[in-house]
Amino acid sequence: MKNINSKRVFRRNDAEVNPDGSYVLYWMQIHRRLEYNFALEYAVAWANKLGKPLLIYEGLICDYPWACDRIHRFMMQGMAAHHQGLKERKVNYYPYLEDKPGAGRGLIQSLAGNACCVISDEFPVFIIREHNEALSGKLKVPFVTVDANGMIPLGLTESDPYSAYIFRQTMQKNFLDSWNHPPLEKPLNGLKNRDVVELSAGHLEKWPHAGNALGNIDSFMKKLNLKEVGTLEINGTREAALARMDAFMKNDLSKYGEERNHPDSDRASRLSPWLHFGKISEYEIVKAALERQPSGWDPGSITFNKGQREGFFNGDASIDAFLDEVITWRGVGYHFCHHRADFDKYSSLPAWALKTLDEHRGDERKHIYSYEQLENAETGDEIWNAAQRQLRREGIIHNYLRMLWGKKVLEWTPDPETALEYLIELNNQYAIDGRDPNSYSGIFWIFGRFDRAWGPERPIYGKVRYMTSDSTRKKLNLTGYLKTFG
Numbered sequence: 001m002k003n004i005n006s007k008r009v010f011r012r013n014d015a016e017v018n019p020d021g022s023y024v025l026y027w028m029q030i031h032r033r034l035e036y037n038f039a040l041e042y043a044v045a046w047a048n049k050l051g052k053p054l055l056i057y058e059g060l061i062c063d064y065p066w067a068c069d070r071i072h073r074f075m076m077q078g079m080a081a082h083h084q085g086l087k088e089r090k091v092n093y094y095p096y097l098e099d100k101p102g103a104g105r106g107l108i109q110s111l112a113g114n115a116c117c118v119i120s121d122e123f124p125v126f127i128i129r130e131h132n133e134a135l136s137g138k139l140k141v142p143f144v145t146v147d148a149n150g151m152i153p154l155g156l157t158e159s160d161p162y163s164a165y166i167f168r169q170t171m172q173k174n175f176l177d178s179w180n181h182p183p184l185e186k187p188l189n190g191l192k193n194r195d196v197v198e199l200s201a202g203h204l205e206k207w208p209h210a211g212n213a214l215g216n217i218d219s220f221m222k223k224l225n226l227k228e229v230g231t232l233e234i235n236g237t238r239e240a241a242l243a244r245m246d247a248f249m250k251n252d253l254s255k256y257g258e259e260r261n262h263p264d265s266d267r268a269s270r271l272s273p274w275l276h277f278g279k280i281s282e283y284e285i286v287k288a289a290l291e292r293q294p295s296g297w298d299p300g301s302i303t304f305n306k307g308q309r310e311g312f313f314n315g316d317a318s319i320d321a322f323l324d325e326v327i328t329w330r331g332v333g334y335h336f337c338h339h340r341a342d343f344d345k346y347s348s349l350p351a352w353a354l355k356t357l358d359e360h361r362g363d364e365r366k367h368i369y370s371y372e373q374l375e376n377a378e379t380g381d382e383i384w385n386a387a388q389r390q391l392r393r394e395g396i397i398h399n400y401l402r403m404l405w406g407k408k409v410l411e412w413t414p415d416p417e418t419a420l421e422y423l424i425e426l427n428n429q430y431a432i433d434g435r436d437p438n439s440y441s442g443i444f445w446i447f448g449r450f451d452r453a454w455g456p457e458r459p460i461y462g463k464v465r466y467m468t469s470d471s472t473r474k475k476l477n478l479t480g481y482l483k484t485f486g
């Protein structure tokens with residue numbers, strides 16, 4: 001456990017270790033990978049310390065918010081790969097798939113009843129946050145959640161960062177320490193006790209092992225009656241994430257700085273779906289990018305630059321720009337949500353934004369679209385409709401257009417609260433990377449979070465940053481994009 005920064009470790013109750021437990025339980029909720037995962041590494045360390053085997057439990061319920069075929073298939077593909085891989089490696093892995101709402105209730109407590117202690121993932125939003133809070137008071141053994149989300153441990157900040165600039169200062173001060181204490185690539189290699197864990201017949205009768213269902217995902221999904229938003233071509237395995245990362249590093253990273261904003265160039269990494277489900281770690285993406293610095297990567301070259309983006313890594317401009325997105329922009333949202341339970345509430349916006357949006361609440365809206373019109377890409381704006389179609393078809397929107405997509409909804413709804421509600425709904429239902437701290441960073445940025453006041457003051461937006469489709473059309477290469485999604 002020495003390798004793991006204590007600021008990543010959240011002890012959730014005061015219970016004593018059960019020395020008679022049969023195993024250490026690792027409940028894999030969102031860091032769904034076997035590599036570079038501090039939570040798994042921590043669980044292995046506990047198993048070794050107690051001389052017990054490890055049981056990895058990975059589940060999927062069927063009534064989580066925004067449950068649908070798209071999310072379910074992506075997650076099951078990842079679970080199927082774990083099932084196959086861990087069978088070969090003789091590690092105790094127990095996958096469970098709920099076949100009707102509520103069927104999985106009580107499962108964790110049942111597993112915890114035979115455990116020495118329970119380790120799980122720290123994650124600041126969605127049902128994971130709720131699960132962790134709810135379970136804390138219920139378990140009679142230690143319950144510890146471990147943060148393997150990003151380079152900068154969640155416990156390092158003392159309050160919610162107001163801006164990326166402020167978070168970047170924390171990042172710059174702490175980057176080297178994190179870099180020098182990376183997660184183990186293969187934590188399971190160090191697991192000592194390899195005894196097979198047998199779950200009781202009673203437990204398995206109630207909560208059957210999902211091995212068979214994972215072998216036939218289509219047929220299992222048919223039974224579930226999930227909302228259908230359309231499955232995706234990309235798949236939810238770590239193998240797919242690594243292939244995507246390699247292709248990006250080889251083909252696109254060097255042009256990321258100049259071309260990532262142009263939808264036709266398509267230079268962005270598209271790694272967010274796998275980052276969201278934890279299939280790939282921020283650390284290994286940062287490492288791969290740093291290894292591409294043309295003159296090599298020397299930790300001695302970094303310079304604390306008071307939160308300025310330029311002049312920290314002191315390398316290739318494209319690589320530095322990409323690292324800023326992955327470390328600072330991703331991190332600021334995770335740390336914000338970690339400190340703010342109201343991360344998804346309109347009232348969590350900064351005071352200046354609340355004030356200016358309120359002052360413009362009564363401004364005339366030229367067009368008002370219903371949720372259904374937006375959902376079906378039925379606005380009078382060609383670029384917006386294309387972005388919405390990309391979201392429906394591919395589960396993601398090109399980064400620059402995602403900003404425009406959000407800004408227009410503020411303009412086209414009766415009030416900012418409705419705009420917020422629609423954006424959260426559209427994003428979290430259709431985006432495969434949705435339901436993430438980054439979702440709330442992006443959506444709330446539309447209304448002023450992590451931004452500053454801008455002039456001149458505009459109708460509806462007030463001092464909140466404003467974007468138009470006309471200027472986007474002039475600025476970006478969009479011809480191919482509009483042909484594809486028009």
Ligand SMILES: Cc1cc2nc3c(=O)[nH]c(=O)nc-3n(C[C@H](O)[C@H](O)[C@H](O)COP(=O)(O)OP(=O)(O)OC[C@H]3O[C@@H](n4cnc5c(N)ncnc54)[C@H](O)[C@@H]3O)c2cc1C
Nearest residue numbers: 268269270271272325326329330399406433434438439442
């Ligand atoms: C309205 C709106 C909604 C958004 N919803 C989501 C969402 O649901 N999930 C999500 O992951 N991101 C969201 N974002 C942020 C950003 O658009 C995506 O992270 C990015 O487009 C993902 O594509 P990529 O992996 O190719 O990014 P790249 O440009 O290749 O960047 C690499 C990684 O850096 C991080 N990153 C990049 N840009 C941002 C950013 N602006 N803010 C925070 N992190 C960033 C992401 O983890 C991303 O995967 C949203 C932005 C807006 C404006």
